[in-house]
Amino acid sequence: KRVAILISGGGSNMVALARDMAGDHPARPVLVMANDPAAAGLARARDMGIDAAAVDHRPFRGDRAAFEAALMARLQEAAPDILCLAGFMRVLTEGFVARWQGRMLNIHPSLLPKYRGLDTHARALAAGDAEHGCTVHEVTPALDDGPILGQARVPVLPGDSPADLAARVLVEEHRLYPAVLRRFASGDRRPILTP
Ligand code: GRF
Numbered sequence: 001k002r003v004a005i006l007i008s009g010g011g012s013n014m015v016a017l018a019r020d021m022a023g024d025h026p027a028r029p030v031l032v033m034a035n036d037p038a039a040a041g042l043a044r045a046r047d048m049g050i051d052a053a054a055v056d057h058r059p060f061r062g063d064r065a066a067f068e069a070a071l072m073a074r075l076q077e078a079a080p081d082i083l084c085l086a087g088f089m090r091v092l093t094e095g096f097v098a099r100w101q102g103r104m105l106n107i108h109p110s111l112l113p114k115y116r117g118l119d120t121h122a123r124a125l126a127a128g129d130a131e132h133g134c135t136v137h138e139v140t141p142a143l144d145d146g147p148i149l150g151q152a153r154v155p156v157l158p159g160d161s162p163a164d165l166a167a168r169v170l171v172e173e174h175r176l177y178p179a180v181l182r183r184f185a186s187g188d189r190r191p192i193l194t195p
Contacts, residue, residue, distance in 0.1 A: 005029060005084045006086065012170065013087055016174035017181055018032075018050060030050075031074070033052070033055060033075070041087075084106075084181060085107070094141040107177050109121065120132075133153040135151045136148075136149045136151075136192075
């Protein structure tokens with residue numbers, strides 16, 4: 001299976017996925033794409049020998065369809081079977097999602113369906129939750145809402161700042177996402193829900 005990974009920033013999840021695919025694995029990374037030419041993950045992808053490209057969303061000034069047409073053109077060159085959104089911070093239109101539905105995954109830093117959207121760690125702290133975590137799901141037109149393919153949980157500790165919690169969750173993201181992609185790429189859609 002050919003996997004394209006979409007990022008917006010550091011790409012730590014992309015690195016975790018790529019490292020896992022370097023071993024015996026049903027998939028391999030064929031492209032890393034960022035919506036920001038300055039995304040640090042682009043250089044990390046190239047350092048790992050993965051083709052990397054940027055499609056800057058800013059020139060499109062909110063014309064999402066035009067931006068996505070540019071994304072799609074670059075993706076079609078790479079001809080991926082699976083798309084992994086990994087720290088990708090742009091909302092995708094229904095049209096784009098429809099083209100990839102069933103073959104597009106995303107990782108979100110909360111225990112969905114709790115805390116869709118942004119600032120998930122601060123919201124979990126504000127709610128006084130005893131636990132938090134991350135979710136890998138199939139992407140559907142609704143934001144952070146598709147079938148859950150995996151979840152991992154972390155404790156919320158006394159005195160946690162949002163940054164402390166984000167760091168604890170990120171460690172689990174780097175374990176969960178590769179495990180889910182490995183299973184998904186082998187055709188198994190059973191969710192991975194750690195105890
Ligand atoms: C992190 O906040 C992570 O929780 C979320 O996207 C952000 C950046 O991730 N999935 P990455 O380091 O670019 O993969």
